[in-house]
Amino acid sequence: MQDDEKSHDRNAPASPARRRLLLGAGVGAIAAAGATMMPQDASALSNESVTNAPESDTTAQRHSFYGLHQPGIVTPRPAAGMVASFDVLARDREQLEQLLRTLTERIAFLMHGGKAPELDPKFPPPDSGILGPEIVPDNLTVTAALGSSLFDDRFGLKPMKPKHLTRMQGFPNDALEKDLCHGDLVLQFCSNTPDTNIHALRDIVKNTPGLMLLRWKQEGSVPVQPPDKAKESARNFLGFRDGSANPDPADETLMNRIVWVQPDSDEPAWAAQGSYQVVRIIRNFVERWDRTPLQEQETIFGRRKASGAPFDGRTETDVPDYAADPEGKVTPLDAHIRLANRRDAEAQKHLILRRPFNYSNGISKSGQLEMGLLFIAFQADLEKGFITVQNRLNGEPLEEYIKPVGGGFFFALPGVKDEQDFLGRTLLEASGPQNARKA
Numbered sequence: 339m340q341d342d343e344k345s346h347d348r349n350a351p352a353s354p355a356r357r358r359l360l361l362g363a364g365v366g367a368i369a370a371a372g373a374t375m376m377p378q379d380a381s382a383l384s385n386e387s388v389t390n391a392p393e394s395d396t397t398a399q400r401h402s403f404y405g406l407h408q409p410g411i412v413t414p415r416p417a418a419g420m421v422a423s424f425d426v427l428a429r430d431r432e433q434l435e436q437l438l439r440t441l442t443e444r445i446a447f448l449m450h451g452g453k454a455p456e457l458d459p460k461f462p463p464p465d466s467g468i469l470g471p472e473i474v475p476d477n478l479t480v481t482a483a484l485g486s487s488l489f490d491d492r493f494g495l496k497p498m499k500p501k502h503l504t505r506m507q508g509f510p511n512d513a514l515e516k517d518l519c520h521g522d523l524v525l526q527f528c529s530n531t532p533d534t535n536i537h538a539l540r541d542i543v544k545n546t547p548g549l550m551l552l553r554w555k556q557e558g559s560v561p562v563q564p565p566d567k568a569k570e571s572a573r574n575f576l577g578f579r580d581g582s583a584n585p586d587p588a589d590e591t592l593m594n595r596i597v598w599v600q601p602d603s604d605e606p607a608w609a610a611q612g613s614y615q616v617v618r619i620i621r622n623f624v625e626r627w628d629r630t631p632l633q634e635q636e637t638i639f640g641r642r643k644a645s646g647a648p649f650d651g652r653t654e655t656d657v658p659d660y661a662a663d664p665e666g667k668v669t670p671l672d673a674h675i676r677l678a679n680r681r682d683a684e685a686q687k688h689l690i691l692r693r694p695f696n697y698s699n700g701i702s703k704s705g706q707l708e709m710g711l712l713f714i715a716f717q718a719d720l721e722k723g724f725i726t727v728q729n730r731l732n733g734e735p736l737e738e739y740i741k742p743v744g745g746g747f748f749f750a751l752p753g754v755k756d757e758q759d760f761l762g763r764t765l766l767e768a769s770g771p772q773n774a775r776k777a
């Protein structure tokens with residue numbers, strides 16, 4: 339059987355299009371055919387398939403919304419991502435609580451899936467309908483985080499601000515566009531398809547009128563690979579594997595150290611089990627990059643382009659030995675990976691969990707491709723994490739090919755523990771005299 343076919347559930351009944359393919363070509367013929375035949379086979383379907391929806395057997399994938407932590411941080415990164423940033427319009431704490439409760443209710447529904455609600459047709463339909471009458475979960479996670487601007491006088495949250503949460507400062511190579519930066523509240527959508535993310539965003543926007551207003555959004559994607567292929571990091575738009583040295587999200591002890599704010603930390607108690615989220619929209623000058631010799635590209639990152647291996651290794655999981663290369667004769671001292679992680683005891687304090695997506699936004703006024711990296715990173719300490727690493731990267735050779743233009747610093751809220759709980763409850767309960775209604 340060919341690679342493309344293996345991604346389907348073999349026990350699932352064949353769809354009409356697939357049955358036609360099997361009947362038309364004959365199962366034996368397909369099995370005998372080489373992998374290179376598949377494109378011809380796929381396009382040999384009846385002309386009906388030109389307008390049929392493409393098939394996927396992953397639309398039923400579902401994450402649990404409830405738990406100690408929000409999903410979308412250490413859960414696997416699917417093919418489609420989006421960050422949407424909002425200004426909060428709620429006028430008082432009561433309205434802020436209403437917003438957080440509505441967000442909780444909508445996210446719980448969207449991640450679970452179910453029938454789209456119906457109303458008397460004299461009213462606007464409650465759902466956009468873009469996923470049809472049955473809303474599939476499609477691996478969706480929606481992760482909510484707050485910006486430092488929410489911790490002002492409007493809601494009495496000032497004393498509750500997470501210790502390191504600041505408005506994102508500009509770094510030396512940045513050219514930040516103000517319409518692409520900051521926000522009171524940010525939602526990160528991750529799912530199998532852009533349509534599922536857009537559906538979720540439109541649902542949330544429709545259900546929060548007068549409570550928040552979109553400020554900016556950025557969509558992104560991750561290239562997919564056949565499920566039975568050995569696990570490899572996905573490639574970014576500069577063609578390199580991105581994520582090879584990411585800390586293991588399945589290692590709970592490690593995640594408690596580098597991602598999740600701990601109850602015994604110096605952060606406000608309400609913030610325990612939350613995480614600092616950094617979002618950076620980093621444009622890549624791909625035309626210039628594509629005219630750069632391979633050798634130079636690899637020197638800039640400190641890794642081989644094809645395999646992702648470090649210069650003293652064979653595979654992308656091999657660990658570079660900088661102690662054996664103090665002068666940078668193997669891996670240059672200013673290579674991206676060497677600056678980002680010196681691989682010594684000190685560097686252990688500055689680890690971050692990266693969750694980036696590639697983005698492509700059309701073209702610039704001068705006819706250049708507007709594409710790059712929607713860089714997202716989580717850490718328990720913003721100062722020790724992203725800010726320290728970025729300061730080490732300042733002035734790196736990669737800067738000739740990248741330009742950060744937007745993003746912000748946020749604090750991803752602790753998880754919603756059950757159906758009685760809501761996003762931000764611990765914050766509202768902890769702050770001010772007008773405590774939040776008990777969940």
Ligand SMILES: C=CC1=C(C)c2cc3[nH]c(cc4nc(cc5[nH]c(cc1n2)c(C)c5CCC(=O)O)C(CCC(=O)O)=C4C)c(C)c3C=C
Pocket residue numbers: 574576578579580581582583584618620621622639641674675676678679690710711713724727728731740
């Ligand atoms: C401040 C943090 C980082 C920014 C911003 C950043 C931008 C950026 N990175 C790439 C491509 C790669 N990065 C890689 C490794 C890597 N990058 C960071 C941090 C930032 N990158 C870290 C901590 C690491 C890991 C270093 C290590 O532990 O060895 C790699 C190599 C493969 C990998 O480990 O992921 C690539 C490729 C781009 C294109 C980019 C901005 C556009």
Ligand SMILES: [Fe+2]
Pocket residue numbers: 674678
């Ligand atoms: Fe990087």
